[in-house]
Amino acid sequence: MPAKKSSRRPNNRPDAAQPRAAKAGRRVAEDAPRSRPPRAGSPRSGSPRAGSPRSGSPRAENPHDDSAATEGGSQRIRLQRALAAAGFGSRRQCEELILEGRVEVDGSIADQLGCTIDPSTSKVYVDGTPLKSRRLVYYIVNKPTGVVTTNADPEGRPRVIDLVPPDERVFPVGRLDRSSEGLILLTNDGELAQRLAHPKYEVQKVYRVTVAGNVQAETVRQMHQGIYIAEGLVKVEGARVLKARARATEMEITLKEGKNREIRRAM
Numbered sequence: 001m002p003a004k005k006s007s008r009r010p011n012n013r014p015d016a017a018q019p020r021a022a023k024a025g026r027r028v029a030e031d032a033p034r035s036r037p038p039r040a041g042s043p044r045s046g047s048p049r050a051g052s053p054r055s056g057s058p059r060a061e062n063p064h065d066d067s068a069a070t071e072g073g074s075q076r077i078r079l080q081r082a083l084a085a086a087g088f089g090s091r092r093q094c095e096e097l098i099l100e101g102r103v104e105v106d107g108s109i110a111d112q113l114g115c116t117i118d119p120s121t122s123k124v125y126v127d128g129t130p131l132k133s134r135r136l137v138y139y140i141v142n143k144p145t146g147v148v149t150t151n152a153d154p155e156g157r158p159r160v161i162d163l164v165p166p167d168e169r170v171f172p173v174g175r176l177d178r179s180s181e182g183l184i185l186l187t188n189d190g191e192l193a194q195r196l197a198h199p200k201y202e203v204q205k206v207y208r209v210t211v212a213g214n215v216q217a218e219t220v221r222q223m224h225q226g227i228y229i230a231e232g233l234v235k236v237e238g239a240r241v242l243k244a245r246a247r248a249t250e251m252e253i254t255l256k257e258g259k260n261r262e263i264r265r266a267m
Contacts, residue, residue: 076116079103082124084190086131087169091194102127139164139186149175149184161186173197174205177264182207199257204237207253209263215241215249223253 083094083103097103101111104125117124124131143149147158149172160172164186173185173193187193196203226235238254253263 076118078113079105079110079115079117079124080113081191082117082119082131083126084194087136087188087190088126088131089171089193090173090190090197092198093171094190097126135168136189137168137170137187138189138192139170141184141186143176143181143184145179145181148178160184202256205255207255207263208242209251209253211249211251213247213249214244215251 080091080094080098083089083097084091088094088097095113098110098113098115101109103110105115105117106123141160141163143160143163147160147163149160151159151161151171153159157178161170164170168188170186170188171193173187173196176182176184185196195201220239220241223234223236223239226233228234236253237256238252240252241249242252243250255263
């Protein structure tokens with residue numbers, strides 16, 4: 001039986017765009033603004049996008065694949081990957097910079113996640129700051145209590161990044177509560193941060209927790225099965241009692257992904 005034709009009529013506006021199927025494996029942001037490429041053969045309008053932080057620059061086009069090579073034979077790479085490698089944040093943070101229209105490539109605003117660049121020739125700016133190769137640094141810090149892991153704290157509390165030399169712009173990989181202490185990595189290596197923090201890589205995080213009172217075996221069993229909090233189900237990969245005392249119990253808890261204060265709230 002022949003397929004029934006749709007009764008919807010195409011949009012007759014000159015700048016109307018047809019929906020484009022996402023490539024397999026490509027991350028698509030739910031709230032990302034949809035691009036509107038021009039019709040074949042028509043010149044791109046030079047009008048700036050409303051609300052763009054750099055209103056004087058046109059948008060960057062997105063015709064390239066991540067594996068495409070330039071005429072000179074050099075390999076093109078994803079824009080967010082280049083930003084992460086230069087220390088502007090994790091891959092996800094760099095994607096947000098692109099979607100907010102804060103990145104300029106060769107004189108044009110790049111606000112599409114599929115945009116690629118030639119690292120050897122492309123001129124890239126983030127908020128007016130030129131992209132250049134940076135020395136990658138790594139600090140393993142034993143965060144004390146009373147210190148926050150955010151880089152920008154409106155309350156002016158002590159930050160974990162204040163514990164290392166200010167020579168390089170670094171950010172924490174993951175986070176610990178202000179009232180928690182323990183190991184945390186500070187770096188400007190966005191690629192490494194992506195592989196350590198993104199849930200899809202399932203990197204395990206081990207916590208040693210002191211709980212008031214005596215933790216029963218049933219509680220440990222429930223933690224393995226999952227405990228619901230406001231953000232959803234909290235399910236540990238491992239939980240075992242290290243020391244049991246009359247007033248407190250020391251436990252070791254292993255997680256693969258983190259929600260805000262999930263261990264405290266689950267206990």
